[in-house]
Amino acid sequence: MRSFRRQGYHHGNLREALVAAARRLIAECGPVGFTLIEAARLAKVSAAAPYRHFEDRDALLAEVARRGFAEFDRRLTAAWKGAERDPGAAFQRMGEAYLKFARDEPGYYAAMFAAGGPAATGQRPRPKGTFGALQAAITQIAAPAGQDVDARSLAYQAWALSHGLATLSAAGLLPSRDARLKPAVLLRDGVGALIRGAGGKRSSAKKAGGPRRPRRQTDRPSPGRKGAREAGG
Amino acid sequence: MRSFRRQGYHHGNLREALVAAARRLIAECGPVGFTLIEAARLAKVSAAAPYRHFEDRDALLAEVARRGFAEFDRRLTAAWKGAERDPGAAFQRMGEAYLKFARDEPGYYAAMFAAGGPAATGQRPRPKGTFGALQAAITQIAAPAGQDVDARSLAYQAWALSHGLATLSAAGLLPSRDARLKPAVLLRDGVGALIRGAGGKRSSAKKAGGPRRPRRQTDRPSPGRKGAREAGG
DNA sequence: TGTACATCAGTGAACGCGCGTTCACTGATGTAC
DNA sequence: TGTACATCAGTGAACGCGCGTTCACTGATGTAC
Numbered sequence: 466m467r468s469f470r471r472q473g474y475h476h477g478n479l480r481e482a483l484v485a486a487a488r489r490l491i492a493e494c495g496p497v498g499f500t501l502i503e504a505a506r507l508a509k510v511s512a513a514a515p516y517r518h519f520e521d522r523d524a525l526l527a528e529v530a531r532r533g534f535a536e537f538d539r540r541l542t543a544a545w546k547g548a549e550r551d552p553g554a555a556f557q558r559m560g561e562a563y564l565k566f567a568r569d570e571p572g573y574y575a576a577m578f579a580a581g582g583p584a585a586t587g588q589r590p591r592p593k594g595t596f597g598a599l600q601a602a603i604t605q606i607a608a609p610a611g612q613d614v615d616a617r618s619l620a621y622q623a624w625a626l627s628h629g630l631a632t633l634s635a636a637g638l639l640p641s642r643d644a645r646l647k648p649a650v651l652l653r654d655g656v657g658a659l660i661r662g663a664g665g666k667r668s669s670a671k672k673a674g675g676p677r678r679p680r681r682q683t684d685r686p687s688p689g690r691k692g693a694r695e696a697g698g
Numbered sequence: 699m700r701s702f703r704r705q706g707y708h709h710g711n712l713r714e715a716l717v718a719a720a721r722r723l724i725a726e727c728g729p730v731g732f733t734l735i736e737a738a739r740l741a742k743v744s745a746a747a748p749y750r751h752f753e754d755r756d757a758l759l760a761e762v763a764r765r766g767f768a769e770f771d772r773r774l775t776a777a778w779k780g781a782e783r784d785p786g787a788a789f790q791r792m793g794e795a796y797l798k799f800a801r802d803e804p805g806y807y808a809a810m811f812a813a814g815g816p817a818a819t820g821q822r823p824r825p826k827g828t829f830g831a832l833q834a835a836i837t838q839i840a841a842p843a844g845q846d847v848d849a850r851s852l853a854y855q856a857w858a859l860s861h862g863l864a865t866l867s868a869a870g871l872l873p874s875r876d877a878r879l880k881p882a883v884l885l886r887d888g889v890g891a892l893i894r895g896a897g898g899k900r901s902s903a904k905k906a907g908g909p910r911r912p913r914r915q916t917d918r919p920s921p922g923r924k925g926a927r928e929a930g931g
Numbered sequence: 932t933g934t935a936c937a938t939c940a941g942t943g944a945a946c947g948c949g950c951g952t953t954c955a956c957t958g959a960t961g962t963a964c
Numbered sequence: 965t966g967t968a969c970a971t972c973a974g975t976g977a978a979c980g981c982g983c984g985t986t987c988a989c990t991g992a993t994g995t996a997c
Contacts, residue, residue, distance in 0.1 A: 474958050475973055497730040622888040630864025631974050655855040662891030705989050744942050
């Protein structure tokens with residue numbers, strides 16, 4: 466990877482610079498407010514230059530979304546690693562990774578979920594792969610606990626809870642004072658409660674209230690994980 | 699309320715017509731894509747006419763958000779009515795009302811949460827009142843169950859789950875085929891699980907696993923509520 | 932009931948702006964010989 | 965190693981467009997007398 470040479474006539478790495486600029490702009494103005502000309506300006510290049518690398522504005526937006534999905538997938542997969550030893554801790558890491566991604570990469574996250582605006586739900590790529598991993602994770606966690614759990618429902622609930630917390634937090638609607646109301650804490654406890662609570666819903670009717678052992682390892686993650694610091698972005 | 703007289707020089711009810719047009723446009727294009735000129739066009743009026751009723755584009759947007767909050771509050775409060783007889787059913791109605799509002803009034807919902815875009819989190823009105831009602835509802839439901847529940851956390855989790863399901867559903871990311879994965883079902887079961895599961899988290903450590911009676915009335919709402927039909931909008 | 936007039940609520944033309952995109956061009960790069 | 969030339973990756977000027985907003989205006993309405 467050669468470093469940017471900015472002095473010459475040629476940029477050297479304009480494509481990457483445009484993607485980086487677009488990420489930043491999408492984070493600031495949203496996918497609708499994002500502007501190709503402003504991205505060119507950020508890359509210190511004329512307004513026509515981007516057309517050497519992208520067909521049009523939408524193509525750059527789509528490229529950002531594509532990379533966002535890839536990076537998202539990479540991080541969540543990495544978080545799930547080691548799940549065979551401790552599925553609860555791995556799932557906990559996955560949740561942390563989800564919120565961290567949404568917080569640290571708002572440009573990616575916004576592009577992924579809103580590429581083309583709420584109206585254009587057509588040919589946009591979907592997070593199938595990543596979401597499949599989430600669902601598999603839920604199954605693996607729920608199954609050994611011996612609970613009658615609909616893993617698919619649980620996966621969507623966990624996803625919605627993560628997405629809801631991420632967007633409410635980004636919108637500044639969660640109180641940042643109280644440590645107990647931080648998104649990561651709400652997600653950890655929330656998913657734990659979803660897993661525990663879901664098992665009781667219908668099996669309690671069938672099995673008539675046998676005592677349940679809560680999975681303790683899911684409740685308390687290893688404290689002091691690194692990478693949880695506030696990023697200055 | 700006099701009906702619109704469209705033939706004359708005066709519109710008759712332009713302010714209302716503009717708000718209605720803006721709601722529709724925000725639903726279609728989002729709060730950023732929404733256009734004052736297009737709203738005027740929809741109201742069959744010149745581009746300058748809106749300035750007789752609103753100071754600028756943002757003022758119309760803000761008015762839509764304001765009405766959205768009011769209507770939202772009205773519906774959720776109505777859903778909560780009768781909570782003293784059956785808090786579980788009332789809370790269930792509240793959840794249904796939340797999702798129904800987000801689905802049937804996407805213009806209001808988008809304006810409420812994104813007024814001014816994700817960057818302008820400044821002077822926007824916040825759903826304090828409504829959210830306070832949600833929190834009070836959680837407390838009232840959780841308390842008689844005798845569970846050691848942090849009602850505030852639970853309220854935020856329920857909110858995030860509702861918001862997440864509403865936005866994922868609006869983005870077309872939830873599978874619409876499976877009846878078990880409908881937003882309303884996921885929310886009902888999810889909130890039920892959150893309430894059941896949250897109680898066990900720390901009280902199970904303190905009280906050492908006394909058997910808990912799940913609140914059955916929370917699990918199953920009265921079926922066949924009217925107003926739950928698909929709205930053709 | 933009729934008239935003069937103030938006020939209200941529109942019109943339509945115009946403005947400046949920023950955007951997406953195109954086009955002929957030109958400087959830089961790399962390669963064949 | 966040096967030169968001719970094709971190709972690549974930029975420039976900058978220009979376009980058409982739609983937007984937000986302003987402004988002088990004008991038709992409709994309502995009220996005082």
